[in-house]
Amino acid sequence: MAILKLIDITKFYEAKRNIFSLKQSLVRAVYKVNLNLKQGTTLGLVGESGCGKSTLAKIILKLINPTSGTVFFEDKNITRLKEKDFRPLRRGIQIVFQDPYSSLSPRLRVKNIISEPLIAFKTPRKEIDNRLKELIYQVGLNEIHLERLPHQLSGGERQRVGIARALATSPKLLVLDEAVSSLDLSTQAQVLNLLKALQKKYKLTYLFIAHNLSVVRYISDEVAVMYHGVIVEQGKSEAVYKKPLHPYTQLLLSSMPSPAKKGTRLSVKDVNGLNMNGIKGCGFYANCSKRTDKCKCEIPRLVEIEKSHWVRCVCIV
Ligand SMILES: Nc1ncnc2c1ncn2[C@@H]1O[C@H](COP(=O)(O)OP(=O)(O)OP(=O)(O)O)[C@@H](O)[C@H]1O
Numbered sequence: 615m616a617i618l619k620l621i622d623i624t625k626f627y628e629a630k631r632n633i634f635s636l637k638q639s640l641v642r643a644v645y646k647v648n649l650n651l652k653q654g655t656t657l658g659l660v661g662e663s664g665c666g667k668s669t670l671a672k673i674i675l676k677l678i679n680p681t682s683g684t685v686f687f688e689d690k691n692i693t694r695l696k697e698k699d700f701r702p703l704r705r706g707i708q709i710v711f712q713d714p715y716s717s718l719s720p721r722l723r724v725k726n727i728i729s730e731p732l733i734a735f736k737t738p739r740k741e742i743d744n745r746l747k748e749l750i751y752q753v754g755l756n757e758i759h760l761e762r763l764p765h766q767l768s769g770g771e772r773q774r775v776g777i778a779r780a781l782a783t784s785p786k787l788l789v790l791d792e793a794v795s796s797l798d799l800s801t802q803a804q805v806l807n808l809l810k811a812l813q814k815k816y817k818l819t820y821l822f823i824a825h826n827l828s829v830v831r832y833i834s835d836e837v838a839v840m841y842h843g844v845i846v847e848q849g850k851s852e853a854v855y856k857k858p859l860h861p862y863t864q865l866l867l868s869s870m871p872s873p874a875k876k877g878t879r880l881s882v883k884d885v886n887g888l889n890m891n892g893i894k895g896c897g898f899y900a901n902c903s904k905r906t907d908k909c910k911c912e913i914p915r916l917v918e919i920e921k922s923h924w925v926r927c928v929c930i931v
């Protein structure tokens with residue numbers, strides 16, 4: 615069953631007028647994104663900084679509205695639901711942020727941080743203590759940590775607290791927005807293993823957002839590669855990694871740090887999100903080694919090249 619379904623999600627932000635122009639311009643953050651997340655699986659969403667990953671996360675969590683498109687959560691159209699109607703569903707979708715230091719209130723003890731959502735969803739007071747213990751053990755910490763303040767924890771422990779808080783409402787879907795990006799490699803591996811174990815135990819569904827392809831590979835059943843707000847390639851993890859088809863995915867993979875090429879950085883030029891005028895043509899045109907004149911004229915369609923392997927590139931179809 616699809617827990618989450620996104621249909622043609624598009625988001626334009628209004629960019630501020632500047633002193634040189636009175637015209638209001640728009641930033642195209644996300645353009646016609648379609649995603650399907652099956653229960654108990656992980657979809658990895660990868661792309662460089664500014665490509666629209668967090669915008670998509672915010673739309674799913676209903677922190678912002680899309681300009682157009684539809685979000686279904688458990689077959690219910692939640693796109694335009696009012697807050698009071700969405701409230702009962704909100705506990706089913708939770709988020710873990712990249713930087714637990716800024717997302718956890720520095721003045722609250724861990725027990726208060728984790729119990730916040732429990733209180734918000736009116737959990738009876740006497741159940742909260744037991745639930746707190748259950749949650750702190752679930753994420754591999756113990757009761758001593760409940761009394762600590764965020765600065766008295768290591769980075770990995772702080773992220774575990776973030777996960778415990780997200781799990782407090784027994785969600786079905788967790789959006790992990792760069793949740794392990796700020797951790798060192800060994801701590802990253804521990805947190806990823808924890809996430810895998812929790813997923814198995816509670817049949818959780820993850821939308822795992824990252825710019826690091828190796829992390830995504832380890833945890834994802836499916837991968838979607840995003841560039842300038844557009845999904846350029848999507849498919850089973852295995853297929854995308856074994857046979858990346860879009861030039862951008864190939865570039866991302868070739869830039870993956872490996873023991874032989876340690877510290878290699880992505881060489882894609884840093885380009886801001888395209889505005890309305892830039893909507894024509896393939897967003898990757900300027901950086902693509904395989905570009906043709908055809909690529910300038912239209913945004914290529916996402917085409918199923920092999921079973922469940924979709925690519926948006928006119929040079930491949
Ligand atoms: N509130 C806003 N108003 C105007 N533009 C915005 C706003 N929020 C985001 N943007 C723009 O939308 C685009 C997508 O931003 P988003 O935060 O979704 O990217 P991201 O993929 O999460 O990047 P990162 O990997 O750095 O977190 C960027 O060009 C950004 O500058």
Ligand SMILES: [Mg+2]
Pocket residue numbers: 667668669791
């Ligand atoms: Mg982001």
